[in-house]
Amino acid sequence: MFNKVNKVIIALFGMLFFVASYSVRAQDSGQEIFDAKCATCHTPHKDMTGPKLFNVRQKWEAGGAKAGSLHTWVRNWQEAVATDPYAKSVADWSPSTMNKFPELTDEDIDAIFDYVDAQPVPGAGGPAAGGEGAGEVVVTRSTNWVWYILAGVFLIIIFSAGALRRDLEETDGEEKITFGSKAWVFKNRKGLLLGGAVVTLALITWGFLGLYGIGVYEAYQPTQPIAFPHDIHAGLDKIDCKYCHNSADKSRTAGIPTTNVCMNCHKQITGTDAQVAKIQKIYESAGFNPEGGGTYSGETKNIVWNKVHVLPDHVFFSHQQHVTVGGIDCKQCHGDMTKQNETARIVPVEELNKIEGNVQLTKPTLTMGWCIECHDKKEISQGPLEGKGGYYDEIHKRLLENDPKLYEDYLKDDKVTVRELGGWECSKCHY
Secondary structure, eight states, X not given: OHHHHHHHHHHHHHHHHXXXXXXXHHHHHHHHHIIIIITXXXXXXXXXXXXXXXXXXXXXXXXXXXXXXHHHHHHOHHHHHHHOHHHHHHHTTOSSOOOOOTTOOHHHHHXXXXXXXXXXXXXXXXXXXXXXXXXXXXXXXXXXXXXXXXXXXXXXXXXXXXXXXXXXOEETTEEOOOTTSHHHHHHTXXXXXXXXXXXXXXXXXXXXXXXXXXXXXXXXXXXXXXXXXXXXXXXXXXXXXXXXXXXXXXXXXXXXXXXXXXXXXXXXXXXXXXXXXXXXXXXXXXXXXXXXXXXXXXXXXXXXXXXXXXXXXXXXXXXXXXXXXXXXXXXXXXXXXXXXXXXXXXXXXXXXXXXXXXXXXXXXXXXXXXXXXXXXXXXXXXXOSTTSOHHHHHHHHHHHXXXXXXXXXXGGGTEEXXXXXXXXXXXXXXX
């Protein structure tokens, strides 16, 4: 009896955790893609820049959309509009142009909609009913896995009770010890307690690791209106970063180049029709006609780039301070752009660590831990601060006059780090 019951329960547990883990993986995958690709313009239950996405598959099917049209729409909405009248009606809903996501597979798109459809509809008394925060949707992870775990617990109880009822027998005045009986539980109490503690700690650890991942979007890469190859411009043509991002060494932001900066080079480019076609959007933006000697019509169009590195509103960051004063190379945070064909993306810390000369860090890119770790390792000066400039020369003078012992402690590792001069103070980076 023990072997039979044991095999049944093991099989049930295997099925239970397979189904639960598959559900969690699908939900997590859908949320990650939704947060990275969709959340800027869409929410599950409220129209924003784009329409709400809850039950959108059913809406398209009920509206008479062609099979597969919704997947085509997500990858390239213009292609869907050209082949499906229903997609054309959706495009007319808002004048905003949707980004294209050709890299998403059918499975990715289905995972997004599975995640969206799993989000609870705001209650009648909640924010959707009006008042402060009306219409806001709190997006949470699916809790389906909880029900799977509870189902597993109840199955164990049912099988244990059944085994107890059948197998609690008296044999020669002694209770028969079988799987699930009180005697079996008492005999194996230490193992059961240890196993329960291990499972509990594992669940707590898993929960905290999940919390640490909230808001972390490494490798995030939005689509852009123009496919700008950095490896050609910064690598092959060796154009300095600051030629295009000309405010990186004198402002908080690095700046996005205007079309006029692009035209300094591109108005002189000649070549095949295929080569000219690649920069046609720049010509249209500048109102430039390359025919003949080239003329400007005066009719310009804005190029709307999608922001990649988005910091919270309460975080202060200055490119000037890091590039000019700190001497940080662009590749420390943005990666080696001379080898990146992509327009821009959040480069994972593992890739950043492979670049020669970079400070080796362990925390995910663009997280607070990543910044703090860099402040702890990156030096302001190799040796004394003297000769670093007015601000640091003044610190050098004050340290020598007021606390030379502290200055000696700073220099024990032959460098003065950002942390040692207050780089871990909250007010340095937060409003």
